[in-house]
Amino acid sequence: TKVQVGLLFGGNSGEHEVSITSARAIIKALTCGSNMNKYDVKPFYIQKNGVWQTGEIPQQVLDSGFALQSQSSQVWNFPSTASDMDVWFPVVHGPNGEDGTIQGLLTLMQVPFVGSGVLGSAVGMDKIAMKTAFAQAGLPQVKYMTITQSNIGSNPCILPKLYDDIDKNLGYPCFVKPANLGSSVGITKVYERQGLKPALNKAASYNHRIIIEAGVIARELECAILGNANPRASVIGEINYNSEFYDYEAKYTYGHSQLIIPAKIDDIINQKVQKMALQAFAAVNALGLSRVDFFYLEDTKDILINEINTLPGFSPFSMYPQLWAHSGVAFPELLDILIQLALEKEFASK
Ligand code: ATP
Ligand code: MG
Ligand code: MG
Ligand code: MG
Structure with a gap:
C-alpha cells in the first residue's frame, strides 16, 4: 500500500x-x-x-x-x-x-x-532568537540591535536614543527587519538617520519584534542541509542581483537575480561555509532540511552567517533543490529522502 x-x-x-x-x-x-x-x-x-x-x-x-x-x-x-x-x-x-x-x-x-519540529522551526524563524542561538554556537555575524514595539510604546524617549545608538554602533547603510518573516518582506535598507523611522514603522507593521543590522558589502553564499542526526551539506551557491539588495522583487521576478552553482570560491571558503552551515543547523535544532545564508567579505575573507531558513523555497528553480541537483540529488529523489527522513525522525526524536 x-x-x-x-x-x-x-x-x-x-x-x-x-x-x-x-x-x-x-x-x-x-x-x-x-x-x-x-x-x-x-x-x-x-x-x-x-x-x-x-x-x-x-x-x-x-x-x-x-x-x-x-x-x-x-x-x-x-x-x-x-x-x-x-x-x-x-x-x-x-x-x-x-x-x-x-x-x-x-x-x-x-x-x-517533513522538516524541523516546534523548537527548530520557532528558533529558526525568529531572527532575534536565531542570532542568539548562533552567537551561543560561536558563529560570526554582523553587528545588530533589537527592539520590540512594547519598548517603543512604553517610553517616548526611546526612539531618539535608539537612533543615536544606531548612528554610533551600526552606521549606514543598516537593515531594518521584522524578526519573523522571509522573502525580504518588510525589510528596508536604510541609508541615513531620517530613513529609520519609516523603516521601523514598516517592520513593526509585520511583527512587534524588530532587528536592526549593520549593512555589509559582501558576496552572498547559500548552503543546503539535508538529514536528521547526521546531516550533510550541499555544494555552495552564490546569488547575484541587480538591485540594492536581494529584495522580494529580485527574488521572484524572472531575470532580476541569478543563482551561480557552484559558487566560484576557494576550497577553503567552501569547506568553511559547509561547516558553519552544519553548525547553524545544529544550533537551532533543525531537522530534515534547511538553507543557510552567508555573507562572504572577499577582502578580509571573513564569512558571516546571515540566517537559516528551515523551510526554504521549493520550486525547481529555487536555490535549495538546485543545490542538491548539483550535489547529485535530483528533485524527485530529494523529496523521497525528505519523506523518509520524516518517517525515521519519529523514532529519532524520542
Ligand atoms: P529569505 O527569503 O532568504 O528567507 P529574509 O526575508 O529572511 O530572506 P534576509 O536574508 O535576512 O531576509 O535578508 C534579505 C536580503 O537583504 C539578503 O539576502 C541581503 O541581500 C540583504 N541583507 C540583509 N541583511 C543584510 C546586512 N546586514 N548587510 C547587507 N545586506 C543584507
Ligand atoms: Mg529568511
Ligand atoms: Mg525564508
Ligand atoms: Mg535570506
Missing part, C-alpha cells in the same frame, strides 16, 4: 504565493516516476484567512497557480480527512507555517512530518 502524504500549502502569511509555487513542483515530482508507486499525495490548502480546504479546491489552486479569495464569514475548520495521512509535507513559508505553529499541530496529531 502507498504512503498517504498530506501536502500542506498556502497559509496565512506574506509568502502565500511562494508556497503555492513550491507545492505545485512538489506534487508534480511526487506523482511521477518511482515516487508514483510509493506515495499517494493529498493536497491541503490553507487560505489566506487560515481556513483549510480539501477536495477539489486545493487541486484547482495548484492547477491555476493563483490564491483563492477568502470569504470573511468562514471560520477555522479542521478537515476530517487530515487524520488519514501517514506523513505530512508542510510547505508553508513564513509565520503560521515555518515558525512552529503547524509543526505543533502535527506533533499533537502524532503524525510524522
Whole structure:
C-alpha cells in the first residue's frame, strides 16, 4: 500500500504565493516516476484567512497557480480527512507555517512530518532568537540591535536614543527587519538617520519584534542541509542581483537575480561555509532540511552567517533543490529522502 502524504500549502502569511509555487513542483515530482508507486499525495490548502480546504479546491489552486479569495464569514475548520495521512509535507513559508505553529499541530496529531519540529522551526524563524542561538554556537555575524514595539510604546524617549545608538554602533547603510518573516518582506535598507523611522514603522507593521543590522558589502553564499542526526551539506551557491539588495522583487521576478552553482570560491571558503552551515543547523535544532545564508567579505575573507531558513523555497528553480541537483540529488529523489527522513525522525526524536 502507498504512503498517504498530506501536502500542506498556502497559509496565512506574506509568502502565500511562494508556497503555492513550491507545492505545485512538489506534487508534480511526487506523482511521477518511482515516487508514483510509493506515495499517494493529498493536497491541503490553507487560505489566506487560515481556513483549510480539501477536495477539489486545493487541486484547482495548484492547477491555476493563483490564491483563492477568502470569504470573511468562514471560520477555522479542521478537515476530517487530515487524520488519514501517514506523513505530512508542510510547505508553508513564513509565520503560521515555518515558525512552529503547524509543526505543533502535527506533533499533537502524532503524525510524522517533513522538516524541523516546534523548537527548530520557532528558533529558526525568529531572527532575534536565531542570532542568539548562533552567537551561543560561536558563529560570526554582523553587528545588530533589537527592539520590540512594547519598548517603543512604553517610553517616548526611546526612539531618539535608539537612533543615536544606531548612528554610533551600526552606521549606514543598516537593515531594518521584522524578526519573523522571509522573502525580504518588510525589510528596508536604510541609508541615513531620517530613513529609520519609516523603516521601523514598516517592520513593526509585520511583527512587534524588530532587528536592526549593520549593512555589509559582501558576496552572498547559500548552503543546503539535508538529514536528521547526521546531516550533510550541499555544494555552495552564490546569488547575484541587480538591485540594492536581494529584495522580494529580485527574488521572484524572472531575470532580476541569478543563482551561480557552484559558487566560484576557494576550497577553503567552501569547506568553511559547509561547516558553519552544519553548525547553524545544529544550533537551532533543525531537522530534515534547511538553507543557510552567508555573507562572504572577499577582502578580509571573513564569512558571516546571515540566517537559516528551515523551510526554504521549493520550486525547481529555487536555490535549495538546485543545490542538491548539483550535489547529485535530483528533485524527485530529494523529496523521497525528505519523506523518509520524516518517517525515521519519529523514532529519532524520542
Ligand atoms: P529569505 O527569503 O532568504 O528567507 P529574509 O526575508 O529572511 O530572506 P534576509 O536574508 O535576512 O531576509 O535578508 C534579505 C536580503 O537583504 C539578503 O539576502 C541581503 O541581500 C540583504 N541583507 C540583509 N541583511 C543584510 C546586512 N546586514 N548587510 C547587507 N545586506 C543584507
Ligand atoms: Mg529568511
Ligand atoms: Mg525564508
Ligand atoms: Mg535570506
